[in-house]
Amino acid sequence: MTDHAIAATLFGPQDLRMIEHPLGPLAPGMVRIRFGAGGICGSDLHYFRHARTGDFIVTSPLILGHEISGEIVEINGAAPGLSVGDHVAVNPSRWCGHCARCVEGRANLCENIYFMGSASKTPHMQGGFASVFDAIPAQCVKVPSHVAYQAAALAEPLAVSLHAVARAGDIADRNVILFGAGPIGLLTMLAAKLEGCGEITVADIAEAPLAFASKLGADRTVDLSGGDAELKALGA
Numbered sequence: 616m617t618d619h620a621i622a623a624t625l626f627g628p629q630d631l632r633m634i635e636h637p638l639g640p641l642a643p644g645m646v647r648i649r650f651g652a653g654g655i656c657g658s659d660l661h662y663f664r665h666a667r668t669g670d671f672i673v674t675s676p677l678i679l680g681h682e683i684s685g686e687i688v689e690i691n692g693a694a695p696g697l698s699v700g701d702h703v704a705v706n707p708s709r710w711c712g713h714c715a716r717c718v719e720g721r722a723n724l725c726e727n728i729y730f731m732g733s734a735s736k737t738p739h740m741q742g743g744f745a746s747v748f749d750a751i752p753a754q755c756v757k758v759p760s761h762v763a764y765q766a767a768a769l770a771e772p773l774a775v776s777l778h779a780v781a782r783a784g785d786i787a788d789r790n791v792i793l794f795g796a797g798p799i800g801l802l803t804m805l806a807a808k809l810e811g812c813g814e815i816t817v818a819d820i821a822e823a824p825l826a827f828a829s830k831l832g833a834d835r836t837v838d839l840s841g842g843d844a845e846l847k848a849l850g851a
């Protein structure tokens with residue numbers, strides 16, 4: 616087992632460095648994960664370009680990355696359902712378990728939530744763009760070993776899309792329009808199809824993502840870069 620990790624660490628705007636740091640002994644109640652794959656979120660790019668995302672300002676070196684999959688290499692303590700060698704998708708949020716939201720079973724809205732690779736709290740919670748990193752067992756969602764790490768790393772953004780589709784109610788056989796053909800929009804399109812929606816239209820202001828939407832199965836794409844006449848006609 617290696618005693619060092621190497622991590623993509625942000626020091627300031629456009630100052631991302633691969634930094635090696637020593638790994639201490641794994642703390643009780645934690646699991647250690649070897650990096651498999653990581654997705655680059657829009658927020659990672661904001662951090663990289665400006666050393667901030669909205670109100671979250673990087674005030675000390677921050678390892679980016681919160682769409683991560685990997686393999687469990689060490690466990691210290693109880694980790695129900697998890698074993699060394701398991702492949703996991705990592706839930707980037709760590710909730711407190713005792714605030715009002717946590718108690719009512721909505722840990723995603725935890726008032727004291729920490730989020731991997733985010734400057735929302737100081738000290739910042741380090742992210743997963745690291746050769747090895749630690750998490751709590753509850754953050755680890757086991758995936759079959761035949762699922763590619765790249766696919767498992769999409770679990771976090773896919774969760775956003777599944778939630779969006781769930782919020783939309785019953786969309787079976789209903790026509791759907793999605794605004795934005797970035798990764799979240801496209802995953803939402805796939806999630807809507809999974810729910811058996813009717814015709815699906817994707818609107819965006821850029822040609823390349825719209826072409827990709829068509830490739831992934833959009834029935835119609837609308838390019839809004841030249842105005843919304845086509846969209847208005849659709850609504851009529």
Ligand SMILES: [Zn+2]
Nearest residue numbers: 656657658681
């Ligand atoms: Zn993200």
Ligand SMILES: [Zn+2]
Nearest residue numbers: 711714717725
């Ligand atoms: Zn909480």
